[in-house]
Amino acid sequence: xxxxxxxxxxxxxxxxxxxxxxxxxxxxxxxxxxxxxxxxxxxxxxxxxxxxxxxxxxxxxxxxxxxxxxxxxxxxxxxxxxxxxxxxxxxxxxxxxxxxxxxxxxxxxxxxxxxxxxxxxxxxxxxxxxxxxxxxxxxxxxxxxxxxxxxxxxxxxxxxxxxxxxxxxxxxxxxxxxxxxxxxxxxxxxxxxxxxxxxxxxxxxxxxxxxxxxxxxxxxxxxxxxxxxxxxxxxxxxxxxxxxxxxxxxxxxxxxxxxxxxxxxxxxxxxxxxxxxxxxxxxxxxxxxxxxxxxxxxxxxxxxxxxxxxxxxxxxxxxxxxxxxxxxxxxxxxxxxxxxxxxxxxxxxxxxxxxxxxxxxxxxxxxxxxxxxxxxxxxxxxxxxxxxxx
Amino acid sequence: xxxxxxxxxxxxxxxxxxxxxxxxxxxxxxxxxxxxxxxxxxxxxxxxxxxxxxxxxxxxxxxxxxxxxxxxxxxxxxxxxxxxxxxxxxxxxxxxxxxxxxxxxxxxxxxxxxxxxxxxxxxxxxxxxxxxxxxxxxxxxxxxxxxxxxxxxxxxxxxxxxxxxxxxxxxxxxxxxxxxxxxxxxxxxxxxxxxxxxxxxxxxxxxxxxxxxxxxxxxxxxxxxxxxxxxxxxxxxxxxxxxxxxxxxxxxxxxxxxxxxxxxxxxxxxxxxxxxxxxxxxxxxxxxxxxxxxxxxxxxxxxxxxxxxxxxxxxxxxxxxxxxxxxxxxxxxxxxxxxxxxxxxxxxxxxxxxxxxxxxxxxxxxxxxxxxxxxxxxxxxxxxxxxxxxxxxxxxxxxxxxxxxxxxxxxxxxxxxxxxxxxxxxxxxxxxxxxxxxxxxxxxxxxxxxxxxxxxxxxxxxxxxxxxxxxxxxxxxxxxxxxxxxxxxxxxxxxxxxxxxxxxxxxxxxxxxxxxxxxxxxxxxxxxxxxxxxxxxxxxx
Numbered sequence: 001x002x003x004x005x006x007x008x009x010x011x012x013x014x015x016x017x018x019x020x021x022x023x024x025x026x027x028x029x030x031x032x033x034x035x036x037x038x039x040x041x042x043x044x045x046x047x048x049x050x051x052x053x054x055x056x057x058x059x060x061x062x063x064x065x066x067x068x069x070x071x072x073x074x075x076x077x078x079x080x081x082x083x084x085x086x087x088x089x090x091x092x093x094x095x096x097x098x099x100x101x102x103x104x105x106x107x108x109x110x111x112x113x114x115x116x117x118x119x120x121x122x123x124x125x126x127x128x129x130x131x132x133x134x135x136x137x138x139x140x141x142x143x144x145x146x147x148x149x150x151x152x153x154x155x156x157x158x159x160x161x162x163x164x165x166x167x168x169x170x171x172x173x174x175x176x177x178x179x180x181x182x183x184x185x186x187x188x189x190x191x192x193x194x195x196x197x198x199x200x201x202x203x204x205x206x207x208x209x210x211x212x213x214x215x216x217x218x219x220x221x222x223x224x225x226x227x228x229x230x231x232x233x234x235x236x237x238x239x240x241x242x243x244x245x246x247x248x249x250x251x252x253x254x255x256x257x258x259x260x261x262x263x264x265x266x267x268x269x270x271x272x273x274x275x276x277x278x279x280x281x282x283x284x285x286x287x288x289x290x291x292x293x294x295x296x297x298x299x300x301x302x303x304x305x306x307x308x309x310x311x312x313x314x315x316x317x318x319x320x321x322x323x324x325x326x327x328x329x330x331x332x333x334x335x336x337x338x339x340x341x342x343x344x345x346x347x348x349x350x351x352x353x354x355x356x357x358x359x360x361x362x363x364x365x366x367x368x369x370x371x372x373x374x375x376x377x378x379x380x381x382x383x384x385x386x387x388x389x390x
Numbered sequence: 391x392x393x394x395x396x397x398x399x400x401x402x403x404x405x406x407x408x409x410x411x412x413x414x415x416x417x418x419x420x421x422x423x424x425x426x427x428x429x430x431x432x433x434x435x436x437x438x439x440x441x442x443x444x445x446x447x448x449x450x451x452x453x454x455x456x457x458x459x460x461x462x463x464x465x466x467x468x469x470x471x472x473x474x475x476x477x478x479x480x481x482x483x484x485x486x487x488x489x490x491x492x493x494x495x496x497x498x499x500x501x502x503x504x505x506x507x508x509x510x511x512x513x514x515x516x517x518x519x520x521x522x523x524x525x526x527x528x529x530x531x532x533x534x535x536x537x538x539x540x541x542x543x544x545x546x547x548x549x550x551x552x553x554x555x556x557x558x559x560x561x562x563x564x565x566x567x568x569x570x571x572x573x574x575x576x577x578x579x580x581x582x583x584x585x586x587x588x589x590x591x592x593x594x595x596x597x598x599x600x601x602x603x604x605x606x607x608x609x610x611x612x613x614x615x616x617x618x619x620x621x622x623x624x625x626x627x628x629x630x631x632x633x634x635x636x637x638x639x640x641x642x643x644x645x646x647x648x649x650x651x652x653x654x655x656x657x658x659x660x661x662x663x664x665x666x667x668x669x670x671x672x673x674x675x676x677x678x679x680x681x682x683x684x685x686x687x688x689x690x691x692x693x694x695x696x697x698x699x700x701x702x703x704x705x706x707x708x709x710x711x712x713x714x715x716x717x718x719x720x721x722x723x724x725x726x727x728x729x730x731x732x733x734x735x736x737x738x739x740x741x742x743x744x745x746x747x748x749x750x751x752x753x754x755x756x757x758x759x760x761x762x763x764x765x766x767x768x769x770x771x772x773x774x775x776x777x778x779x780x781x782x783x784x785x786x787x788x789x790x791x792x793x794x795x796x797x798x799x800x801x802x803x804x805x806x807x808x809x810x811x812x813x814x815x816x817x818x819x820x821x822x823x824x825x826x827x828x829x830x831x832x833x834x835x836x837x838x839x840x841x842x843x844x845x846x847x848x849x850x851x852x853x854x855x856x857x858x859x860x861x862x863x864x865x866x867x868x869x870x871x872x873x874x875x876x877x878x879x880x881x882x883x884x885x886x887x888x889x890x891x892x893x894x895x896x897x898x899x900x901x902x903x904x905x906x907x908x909x910x911x912x913x914x915x916x917x918x919x920x921x922x923x924x925x926x927x928x929x930x931x
Binding site: 009010011013014015017036037040041043044047048050051052054055058059092093094095096098099122123129130132133136137 | 413416417418419420421422423424758759760761763772859860864865866867868869870871872873876877
């Protein structure tokens with residue numbers, strides 16, 4: 001009996017010790033984690049400074065005109081030119097694909113897009129290193145922040161809703177503060193980051209077939225409440241270096257119902273992707289079909305517009321012509337459009353069970369068409385979308 | 391470096407484990423095992439696999455180490471120390487010590503003189519194959535019986551078996567000639583043979599020359615834990631092993647297995663056979679003699695190569711043959727010992743991983759550093775806690791406790807030797823019998839070459855990385871790869887520092903003290919230091 005008691009006690013103490021350590025480990029998402037993260041960031045910073053100082057001219061030097069956009073609050077929300085940008089799906093280890101595309105187009109991308117999902121995993125935090133790398137290259141990160149809620153740890157993020165499907169009523173739960181710990185940490189890191197970022201939260205919220213933050217799980221007012229709540233948490237955290245991009249899908253008309261209000265939105269983001277005839281539900285839509293016809297109803301918001309994902313597949317028509325039409329005299333036709341971001345993915349399987357290739361890099365006629373159209377624009381010379389300097 | 395090694399010559403014993411201490415240790419072990427469980431739950435996830443073959447290799451290395459750690463932890467829970475028993479009067483005891491050509495004569499003079507001062511009546515035999523009359527002279531001058539045993543197979547074991555045929559004492563103490571016994575040696579161990587099932591009694595091996603070099607210090611450090619908590623734990627589970635010197639055998643036990651075992655790990659072969667024949671073994675954690683550890687890196691490597699090759703022989707030949715005759719704990723214990731030198735292979739692979747990343751860009755695992763740290767840290771904390779806690783049971787804590795970093799460096803630096811021993815065993819290729827150096831061999835040993843190669847490889851790779859990242863890597867890639875690259879360099883840097891440490895040992899080995907260590911050993915002092923102890927165990931109760 002004595003032995004058994006001792007053994008059981010020893011087990012108990014052992015388990016208690018582990019729990020204490022585990023608990024300390026979780027709480028100290030503080031000390032250890034911060035220290036390691038800081039070391040990592042410092043190493044990256046030092047290397048960047050050492051290496052860049054040895055090089056003659058870095059990419060950031062070519063984008064020096066863009067500096068007023070990156071720091072400060074006025075210029076970023078009152079753009080005086082059209083900003084170019086892109087997302088490339090192969091950019092996880094290097095932004096060289098972005099550089100290759102802009103070199104081919106004879107541009108400098110002021111904006112680089114990153115997609116970031118919600119969740120409690122480490123890679124679902126604010127992508128600090130990626131954003132910092134974009135900043136050091138002279139650009140501004142545009143982060144498409146997708147509130148997938150099923151990736152949250154059930155213990156750390158209990159919910160009053162359905163634990164097996166957090167997305168059901170998810171916007172309501174966000175507004176009720178169930179994810180504040182996550183939001184606050186994200187916002188804290190954004191504040192630490194310091195420079196301006198574009199944040200496109202819960203995009204295409206009015207598309208009933210796509211994302212879980214859409215109508216299938218939420219009512220429009222719930223979406224708006226969630227948006228406002230997140231926005232307010234950022235303000236409360238002191239993360240004021242954020243440009244909020246509200247990004248509906250204009251083809252689903254009732255997008256007005258989802259507008260959070262002038263005080264909560266800085267930009268309107270519109271995806272303009274032409275899927276051609278790859279799917280039964282799609283056909284060859286021109287830029288005018290996708291964007292032009294809705295322009296007036298978007299203009300009522302009086303916000304700068306970002307074409308957050310521009311792209312065209314090659315099935316069912318001429319991509320060259322599509323881009324030529326889209327960009328011809330664009331600053332005059334759509335004066336509110338202030339940023340255009342290429343969607344440059346060679347491996348897009350988000351909408352269909354086959355893989356779609358949106359890349360332009362090797363499509364010389366399209367590249368030429370874009371260059372020609374843009375060269376005819378009449379913008380102030382400094383802001384002529386940076387012609388490649390020798 | 392303490393100049394005063396006087397304390398070495400006094401009888402020492404490890405503490406008995408109290409219930410309270412065992413209880414605390416038990417709690418730590420439970421905590422450690424749970425931490426390992428939690429780590430494994432996190433480790434084995436599909437999302438962590440970057441390159442499947444490399445992930446499997448990395449996991450095998452890591453979890454092999456964890457498994458061994460658990461086995462040793464559990465055996466610590468059985469730590470026990472046999473109660474001292476007075477030696478019965480009138481037993482007939484022989485001391486066997488062997489000499490081979492080239493071994494220093496002065497050492498035999500000292501050891502045989504010390505044997506003559508052992509209190510319990512006994513006969514000392516010098517088992518000699520030097521064909522040098524001076525050895526006979528030294529033996530006879532010190533009252534030992536000189537037995538010439540020339541041309542027998544199996545070196546030391548052959549001579550012991552030859553001598554067994556020419557003698558008839560009931561108990562035989564096999565003493566390595568560098569070990570200077572204390573007067574109370576036999577009085578401490580003979581009592582345990584009262585139990586007719588006891589086949590041999592092993593005592594601790596301690597040293598007196600560890601302060602003479604980095605290698606000696608490191609080599610000694612590697613043994614402190616083994617002759618303390620490890621063997622005490624093995625004693626507790628009935629699997630303590632005989633280790634060369636300082637083992638007292640019952641003649642009947644040796645004869646029951648056809649004499650002392652042969653091979654490069656002859657002692658382990660003997661131990662497993664005696665266990666297999668059903669005899670019990672005793673490990674007594676007492677210091678009743680002190681000997682020599684290799685002082686130079688080359689000699690140490692030779693010794694390790696011999697053991698690495700020999701131990702695998704036990705694993706491949708003896709364990710399967712005797713498997714059915716061993717207890718469960720003995721099986722586990724011999725398999726664990728038999729696979730110790732696999733560390734050579736695992737260290738080699740471990741060392742290779744960062745270079746595979748640098749050269750080919752292949753990562754074994756897709757893990758964020760911070761979560762890894764968070765899961766691994768509890769294991770490390772419990773590991774260190776247990777490591778430090780069991781130092782309570784070292785034989786001479788005052789000189790043995792501490793963080794044995796020299797021992798770790800030396801173990802790392804020997805990985806090519808371990809690997810060679812393992813490979814030789816796999817292809818069943820012999821290495822010649824190399825006697826453990828009793829005297830330092832001067833010069834830059836060939837065993838240093840793998841270390842130099844590793845150091846050069848690391849430096850060249852780092853130079854290449856710096857060049858590549860300064861001038862070739864595009865600035866658009868620099869920051870995204872910075873953390874990963876430099877943490878890998880840091881990881882590789884640990885192994886680099888270990889190799890550098892090994893090179894310190896190599897460098898220092900070129901210029902070691904000239905004086906023979908045994909010259910300064912004062913036998914009268916040893917008698918005086920141990921007089922009280924001897925009186926206390928021999929006075930009639």
